Amino acid sequence: MDVTFVAQIVLGGLLIGGVYALVASGFSLIWGVLNIVNLAHGGFMMLGAYVTYLAFDRLGIDPFVSIAISAPLMFAFGYITYRFVLHLVSRRATLSTVTLTYGLLLIMVNGAEIFLGTESKSVQASYAGASVEVGGVLVPLVRVMMFAFAVVLLGAIALFMSRTHPGRAITATRMDATAAQLCGVNADRIYFMTFALAAATAGATGSLFAVAYAFSPHIALWMLPKMFVVVVLAGLGNFRYLLAAGVILGLAETGSTALIGGSFQVAVSYAVLVLILMIRPQGLGGRAFLK
């Protein structure tokens, strides 16, 4: 197997890993801070992708620029969804919230199918096919941009979490909600903001995804296992290893596609997940969740 072939595979896995990590960051945030497994998270990403598509198709806005539209839009949508629906059940057991988010996911996917159409859409910017050849390896520039944006956004969120006041309040609430409240943090406002922020990142991820890939309402479902794998691999509530986890998943996928064929790709994501949970449930950096 020659080097350029391997390099191509590695590059492919690396670049998609950024997207996985970004969408998983929101998912991990909701799970870690709010203790909600948000099955509808992929839905926010899907809607972000559609915003980008519509902005490009109707208004001619560059897809990367449209993040400035999709992120705030999803922020608002996430805020509303949480405040008026999810918050009501936030104190109940896990099963209630999982079932509720499943219902929301159904509504989002079906709604998108009805109002936006079931066919695949794609955003063909003028620079869509641009690529550069480096040592025999074809480097798709659009995907590199996608990866770069994803990394920048992830870094921005990490900085937000550790350096700004609201971010630190969120982190504190994640560590110990009661203690945070004793320090003057308004837990309810934190919950609203965290969910909205996570939805915004999902929307941004959707926009980035739309630049390089075709999509349909079903990506909301398709992303679900990937989000789970990345979050579990990185360790719940842990930001540091998210990018690494995303890249690992990406590499596992492209690697397995090259070795045993593309039809196994979904099974590989899930198999990786099961293996991790059996062998090392705390992932790379999280706390152990054994009983």
Add this chain to the structure above:
Amino acid sequence: MAVPSSNSPSLLTTDAAERAEVLPEAARPEVSLRRRIPWRVVLVGALVVTLMAVVPFVATEYVVRLLIVVMMFAVMAQGWSIIGGYAGYQSFGHGAFFGVGAYGTAIAMTTLHLPFFPALIIGTLAATLLALLMSPVMRLQGHYFVVVSFAVSEVARELVLNGGSFTGASHGISLPIAPGTQAEVNTFFFYLMLGLLVASLVGTYLLVHSTFGYALVAIRENEATAEESGIATVRVKLIALLLSAAMTAAPGGLYAYWMSFISPGDVFSLFRSVTVVVGAWIGGLGTVLGPTVGTAILLIVGEEVWGRFREASDGVLGILVVIAVLLLPRGIVPRQGEGWRLHPRALIHRLKGPRR
């Protein structure tokens, strides 16, 4: 039987008469694990079963087929409820057991040329084996078990999809067709499914009102304390998972033979797993009848919705699920000790649900 006590009468004895010497009120018979047969429920149940038995002769084929599907999901939900409702381990991948049961039966009938009932047993055993392989996962906390069970179901489907000619891959497997006319076949499976449902209900009842059942509830409420109290939590959870898998696999085998054709996307679908969970949840977790009631309601409503809304059926179902979660924190069938009191404050209290 009186536990030998010291000279003076003591409350700490199993002899009611002795306790009465100390405190008259304590003479009431102690709560025992002796099963008190709920005669009213048995009577009503017998009535319902008799009514159901008449259905194939008076109702249309459509109704008979619908009821077979409803009963199938009800049995699955009863099986799920053993680890989901009673032990507190809510699996989102019970479709895996159903699918393995279906495929096990199918492969036994086509490749091994076995008749139906032995094949069904093989299918059920195969699912139990899967549960055994999954058992290390029960070490993990609630959230993780949900995720892993879901993952196992997906992996199972993908493995079957890529299993080549052994599993029929994406083409599915065609089973030998059951003998008789369409109506006779439907009637045959109707009674089989009905029998399975009654067996699962009776089985659940017996299981719950036994020491094993108490152990399960203890594990759900507080596993650490249960462990400290001397319950062999690992073994109890394992047995519960195996039983649950078997109860979910049996309808799978029946389904395979009834439909004469199964495919991976059909039997391993997330829809199946989630229907079971949502149905059991709507009916009331931790109750004997809850899963059956909830699944029946969910499926019949779903059928109506699909009939009227077609493309929007998923969305409407989603809306119904959201409303159900918001309004029915405990489900429909009340647990022991609770009830549907009509006092407004009690109703609001019930609707608000317990704090986590």
